[in-house]
Amino acid sequence: MDLNSVEEVVVVHGRNDLPHWRIGDAVIAGGTWLLSEAQDDLRRLIDITELGWEPATVATDGLELAATCTVEQLCEVARQLPADWTAATLLEHCAGAFLASFKIWKTATVGGNICLSFPAGPMISLASALDATLVIWRPDGSDYTASVTDFVTGVATNVLAPGEILRSVWMPATAMRARLAHRRIALAPLGRTGALLIGRLDRAADGGMFTLTVTGATTRPHVVRFPGLPERAQLADALAAIPDQDWHTDAHGGADWRAAVSGVLAHEICEELQ
Ligand SMILES: Cc1cc2nc3c(=O)[nH]c(=O)nc-3n(C[C@H](O)[C@H](O)[C@H](O)COP(=O)(O)OP(=O)(O)OC[C@H]3O[C@@H](n4cnc5c(N)ncnc54)[C@H](O)[C@@H]3O)c2cc1C
Structure with a gap:
């Protein structure tokens, strides 16, 4: 408009x-x-779209996405990553989690999605699950970094101060090499995300840690970590520790439904990675 x-x-x-x-x-x-x-x-x-930032830069220790990388470019990048970066498929799955039209696919950016900070922001899910570090420009010419879980503070709120610009999203190779499983649910077949959970099991050589990311269902991303795959009760306890007020209610689902489906999906993810 x-x-x-x-x-x-x-x-x-x-x-x-x-x-x-x-x-x-x-x-x-x-x-x-x-x-x-x-x-x-x-x-x-x-x-900021004429700054000439490369959409993606692949290095031996990780992947940098420019904030201006579009959803379409993200999918192109996913198809060109090193063969042992198993997280490549997650890039495409998260791109597919947009309630997307042609316009969104071609022009919406990774950075715009994170800065909008909606619960259903699939780039927030992706970056949280892969332990991304955000690089942010201050107006005075200096930079600072933040994790996505520290960056997003609530529904459409984040730590950005006036004049600050998200420059890039850095995902370490250890996370890119991990085994991943994800589950997404929405109230309607093509509806906006009600819950998007991602499980990441790092290789034994990278520490073997299990990381579960809960997004979509909550007002901000929640990440829980275990030294390896957790028992059912441990997982349930970790989800129960998410504060009641952080389960999100809107037209796309109530907080009680989101909390309940997150429990089911989290256990499915663990079973898949077992
Ligand atoms: C049909 C439709 C479906 C949509 N589906 C979804 C969905 O499923 N999930 C979802 O989360 N959103 C959805 N959206 C909202 C939005 O399109 C996406 O979140 C998109 O990724 C925003 O990216 P953009 O580049 O277009 O951001 P813009 O519209 O350009 O900006 C969004 C906000 O972020 C700020 N911003 C952008 N880039 C930066 C930066 N680098 N540094 C600092 N601030 C910045 C802007 O000032 C603005 O406040 C949808 C929108 C439409 C119209």
């Missing part, structure tokens, strides 16, 4: 082009959310 209050769009080509941040500014990446509803408080958009 047209954003009638916007007076200026600044397209930046380098970090030095970033204008001094002021009230009424917003970063725009794919624009799939920003242009989908009225934004009456906005006066200026700062377009």
Whole structure:
């Protein structure tokens, strides 16, 4: 939709082009959310899609995704990763978890999804499950890093301060090499995610740790870790420790339903990885 209050769009080509941040500014990446509803408080958009960031960089110790990597590019990257990076399929599964149209597929970005910080953000699920480190630019020219679980603080809220820009998402090779299982459920066959759980069992050589990520069902990502695959009761206890207020209720499912299905899906994941 047209954003009638916007007076200026600044397209930046380098970090030095970033204008001094002021009230009424917003970063725009794919624009799939920003242009989908009225934004009456906005006066200026700062377009980061011409910064020329490589969508993905593969290194021996991990994968870096640029914040501007689109969902479509993410799937292309997944098909070109080293053969022993078994997490490649998870990239495609999480891309498929979008309630996506052609427009979302082509233009929505990994960074935009994380910065929007919706419970049903599949890039949040992906990055949480693979122990991603987010690199964030401050307006003063310095950077800082955060895990996704520290970054997302609630429904559509996160730690970003005005003028800060998510630059990249780094996923370590140890996580990329792990065995993964995931389960997603929605109230309707093509509905928005009600719960998306991902289990990751690291190789013995990488420590053999089991990590369960609960997203979609909760207001922010929850990650629980065990030294190896847990017993049924241990897993149930870990899920029971998620605070009641963190189970999410909206049109796509109630908190009690989300908590209940998460328990079932978590056990299925452990059985699959057994
Ligand atoms: C039909 C439809 C289906 C959708 N389905 C889903 C879904 O299933 N799950 C879901 O989570 N969302 C969904 N969305 C919402 C949205 O499209 C996605 O979350 C998308 O990934 C947002 O990415 P974007 O690049 O388009 O972000 P934009 O719309 O450009 O920006 C989103 C927000 O993030 C900020 N932002 C973007 N990039 C950065 C950055 N690098 N640094 C700092 N701030 C930044 C913007 O200022 C804005 O506040 C859907 C939207 C539509 C229209």
